[in-house]
Amino acid sequence: MGNIISKNGTTYFAPELVTEMFNLVKGHSTIARLANQTPIPFTGSEIMTFSMDHEVSIVGENAAKVNGGGTLGSISILPIKFEYGLRVSDEFMYASEERQLTFLQAFMEGFSRKLGRGIDIASFHGFNPYSGTASSVVGTNHFDSAITAGNTVTFAAATADDNLESAIQKVTDAENEVTGIAMAPAFAAAMAALKTDDKYSRYPEFKFGGKPATFAGMDCDINPTVAFNSNNDRVIVGDFQNAFKWGYSKEIPLKVIEYGCPDNDATAGDLQGHNQVYLRSEAYVGWGILDAAAFAKVAASNG
Secondary structure, X not given: OOOEEEEOOEEEEOHHHHHHHHHHHXXXXXXHHHOOEOOOOOOOEEEEEEXXXXXXXXXXXXXXXXXXXXXXXXXXXXXXXXXXXXXXXOHHHHOOHHHHHHHHHHHHHHHHHHHHHHHHHHHHHOEEOOOOEEOOOOXXXXXXXXXXXXXEEEOOHHHHHHHHHHHHHHHHHOOOOOOEEEEOHHHHHHHHHOEOOOOOEOOHHHHHHOOOOEEOOEXXXXXXXXXXXXXXXXXXXXXXXXXXXXXXXXXXEEEEEOOOOOOOOOOOOOOHHHOEEEEEEEEEEXXXXXXXXXXXXXEOOOO
């Protein structure tokens, strides 16, 4: 098939389809929208970081040089497996190649949407997207863990813009740059409700469900994943371009399973017994927060 390839006995989506898949992910993932992407090998990657204690010094003629001081560190970015599978009629196996490719294209598009949400949910909150509970695989590698109480602003709808300004100020006070704003719909609605003294909308770009791609010169994305599963986050701001990295392995396996109960669903039963096959795809995605001080958030008072 033109849309899949086989290597070492494993079937994969073709590279051009993987690229297309992650272009679709950008349309549904705030992380993919705001942050730089870098290739992640299966074995993971390590990014070196420097913490430099002083400014550069000017040295006069015959003058002594000084030790600036600093700390060398590293952030490991390890890929995490995200998977999605579903049962379909075994008529899929006997359909024409053109019909199979049409079906696989639809499956790929659906998988990309779910993957985009999943990347956000895991990297923002450390949740397993399927269960909505904390993932031991993700551990503390997420924004809710990395952003300290000192970098958290309490949300008040009547002063949402001031909340946003305060969060940004916390990042810039630490001499970091804010390149992106991840915003929950509830916060966008609060911004839309703010009015000037003469009753005009203060931020009309948020009115009627508006989703501005930029705000105040920064990339902006409005997504329910910011407050997924009743999480109290309302806004996450920071240097997504430089202080956060993410990426994916470019090999996306596709399995067409004809036998057994691969989803462990006792009610659905055996595939052959129900004239079904199971489609499963997996993606390996990794991320790392290089500097927690480069991020701040606005959260509800109990968040």
